[in-house]
Amino acid sequence: MAHSGGTESEHSPVSDESASTADTSEPLQTRVAVLEAKNRQLREEYARARQTTYRRTAVSLLLVGLVAIAGGVVFTDARTVLFALGGTGVFAGVLTYFITPERFISAQIGGQIFEAVRADREATIDELGLRGEPVYIPGEAVRLFVPRDADAPLPGLATDLDLFVVPEDPTTGGVAFHPTGVPLFEEFSDTIDQSLGPRPQSAAPVIADALVEVFELADSAESAVDTDTQRITFEISGAGLGDPTAVDHPISSFLAVSLVEALAEPVEVTVTADDPLTVTCRYGRDEDTT
Numbered sequence: 001m002a003h004s005g006g007t008e009s010e011h012s013p014v015s016d017e018s019a020s021t022a023d024t025s026e027p028l029q030t031r032v033a034v035l036e037a038k039n040r041q042l043r044e045e046y047a048r049a050r051q052t053t054y055r056r057t058a059v060s061l062l063l064v065g066l067v068a069i070a071g072g073v074v075f076t077d078a079r080t081v082l083f084a085l086g087g088t089g090v091f092a093g094v095l096t097y098f099i100t101p102e103r104f105i106s107a108q109i110g111g112q113i114f115e116a117v118r119a120d121r122e123a124t125i126d127e128l129g130l131r132g133e134p135v136y137i138p139g140e141a142v143r144l145f146v147p148r149d150a151d152a153p154l155p156g157l158a159t160d161l162d163l164f165v166v167p168e169d170p171t172t173g174g175v176a177f178h179p180t181g182v183p184l185f186e187e188f189s190d191t192i193d194q195s196l197g198p199r200p201q202s203a204a205p206v207i208a209d210a211l212v213e214v215f216e217l218a219d220s221a222e223s224a225v226d227t228d229t230q231r232i233t234f235e236i237s238g239a240g241l242g243d244p245t246a247v248d249h250p251i252s253s254f255l256a257v258s259l260v261e262a263l264a265e266p267v268e269v270t271v272t273a274d275d276p277l278t279v280t281c282r283y284g285r286d287e288d289t290t
């Protein structure tokens with residue numbers, strides 16, 4: 001009698017593994033989609049919360065101003081003061097409401113963006129074998145110059161510098177970057193009524209305050225000027241945007257660019273990662289104008 005084939009089905013291990021992968025991938029994709037949706041929702045809620053805070057402040061200022069104006073109508077003896085207070089409150093409330101930012105970028109994201117800039121600059125310096133200390137050079141546009149060798153002469157005004165500075169003397173030259181502090185200084189200069197002036201004693205406290213009050217790049221910043229050694233030391237607490245010891249970090253870059261613009265002299269920066277963070281700016285180094 002002929003032997004008939006078995007009727008029981010046989011399962012392939014490959015088929016079982018494919019089915020298992022398909023079963024696990026779909027729930028995983030679903031969870032990823034849910035998490036992405038939650039992240040978007042959290043970001044939107046955070047932005048709304050910040051906007052609400054600004055607008056509540058605006059409304060509070062407006063109410064204070066209106067109350068002061070109403071008080072000026074009732075109390076004639078203090079009318080001048082109350083009207084002045086009321087006008088200030090109304091103006092501040094309206095201004096705060098209309099300048100409420102529509103989009104907020106976290107410090108973590110800003111730090112990650114800077115890390116990309118840092119990686120390119122450090123790679124350029126390493127591949128070119130540059131051994132000199134970075135120096136911010138004045139000119140029509142401030143540039144960050146990294147010389148080939150330590151104590152090498154600096155180039156002339158930064159106006160004519162290319163990215164790669166290749167003079168006739170092979171022992172000199174280097175690379176000239178556009179500092180991250182230049183756009184910060186431009187933004188800062190729009191907020192002040194007059195120039196910083198050529199005296200480091202008056203310029204240093206102003207730019208230290210701007211680091212905290214204008215850009216919120218640190219929790220606090222104090223400055224000390226030593227004219228004998230031509231050094232300005234900034235002690236900074238709560239520094240943000242990634243590693244503050246990196247080349248041309250926005251904190252040290254803004255301080256250096258601001259001093260270059262104020263003093264019209266090259267500024268060399270040294271950053272020490274102590275507690276608090278110390279940024280030492282040395283000025284008075286002459287450029288090579290030959």
